[in-house]
Structure formats: structure tokens, C-alpha cells
Amino acid sequence: xxxxxxxxYPAGEPADIDYGQYDSLVDLLEEAFKKYAxxxxxxxMAKSMHFGELNAMSxxxxxxxxxxxxxxxxxxxxxxxxVPQYPMCIAAILRDGYVVVSVNPLYTPHELEHQLKDxxxxxxxxxxxxxxxxQQVIAxxxxxxxxxxxxx
Numbered sequence: 001x002x003x004x005x006x007x008x009y010p011a012g013e014p015a016d017i018d019y020g021q022y023d024s025l026v027d028l029l030e031e032a033f034k035k036y037a038x039x040x041x042x043x044x045m046a047k048s049m050h051f052g053e054l055n056a057m058s059x060x061x062x063x064x065x066x067x068x069x070x071x072x073x074x075x076x077x078x079x080x081x082x083v084p085q086y087p088m089c090i091a092a093i094l095r096d097g098y099v100v101v102s103v104n105p106l107y108t109p110h111e112l113e114h115q116l117k118d119x120x121x122x123x124x125x126x127x128x129x130x131x132x133x134x135q136q137v138i139a140x141x142x143x144x145x146x147x148x149x150x151x152x
Contacts, residue, residue: 010059026094045151049084058091065096068123068145072097073126075119079103079112079134080127085149089125105130113137125149 006015022028032138037052049057070076076093078100080086093100102117103112105127112133116124123145126134138146 016091029091029094042087044084047084054084054088054091058088058095061088061092062095062122063124065092065098069123070096070098073099074123075099075101075121077101077103077116077119077124077126079107079124079130081103081105083127083151085125085127089149107133109133109136113140116141116143123147127151 003015010017022031033055034050036054037050039051040048041054042049065076076089077097078089078093080084080089087103089101100122101115103105103115103124107115115121116137117140120142122142124134124143125147126149128148128150130147134143134146
């Protein structure tokens with residue numbers, strides 16, 4: 001297979017990744033947070049967030065998540081589109097040793113109920129625009145903690 005995208009890589013950027021370089025995805029994230037602390041990690045609505053800020057916020061969120069008493073390996077759902085809060089939630093969930101359950105924010109109530117039951121998610125981060133869908137099914141799911149995320 002031709003890797004045509006490689007011609008767009010900056011000079012000195014490797015074409016392959018050494019998978020054995022990191023013990024976990026969290027290790028890779030930690031290194032990126034430090035190495036690129038002053039670089040943009042996300043931009044939304046003309047506001048940007050640096051990797052250092054993402055690191056600090058996801059660390060605080062991870063500490064709060066731990067206070068919920070979830071056990072290592074617990075499933076935590078994220079129901080939001082591609083917004084800056086999404087990678088922050090992923091980093092926090094992974095740092096705590098939980099499992100990310102990515103939920104399509106356009107799911108119908110029936111689809112959402114099925115995924116939450118099937119995954120066994122105990123907590124969910126949800127963008128406020130989609131909370132009405134969760135509200136219709138939450139009583140029939142294993143969700144114990146809901147975090148409604150605002151864009152404002």
C-alpha cells in the first residue's frame with residue numbers, strides 16, 4: 001500500500017511508531033502533555049487549548065472521577081461530538097484506569113439505552129445538547145453518575 005500521506009510529514013518525522021516505546025496509552029499521553037505543553041491541542045470557536053492546559057484540566061478531572069468511588073476497569077461513557085472537552089474526558093478516564101465508552105451523540109433513546117446496558121457504563125459525560133435523550137432512558141441503565149458538559 002502506498003502511504004501517500006508521508007510526503008506531508010515534516011522533515012525528520014518518523015513514518016512508523018515504535019509500539020514498544022510506551023507501556024500504556026497513558027504513558028504516551030503523559031509524554032505528549034510534557035513535550036508539547038505550549039502547543040495547541042485543540043481549537044474550537046476561535047479558542048485554543050494548549051497541551052499543558054489539557055494536562056492540568058484532565059488531571060483535575062481524573063482526581064474528581066476517583067472521588068466517585070468507581071473501581072479500576074469501570075466503564076465511563078462520553079456522549080459528545082468533537083469538542084475540546086472530549087479529549088479532556090478521555091485523558092481523565094484513562095489516567096484513572098477506567099474504560100472509555102464512546103457514545104454517538106446522535107443516538108436515539110433506544111440505541112443509547114442498548115449501548116449503556118451492553119457496555120455496563122456506570123458514569124457518563126454528556127454534552128448538554130444531548131441530555132434530553134439520556135433523560136428518557138437513564139432509569140433503565142446502569143448509570144449512577146451523570147456529568148452534563150456545557151460549551152459555555
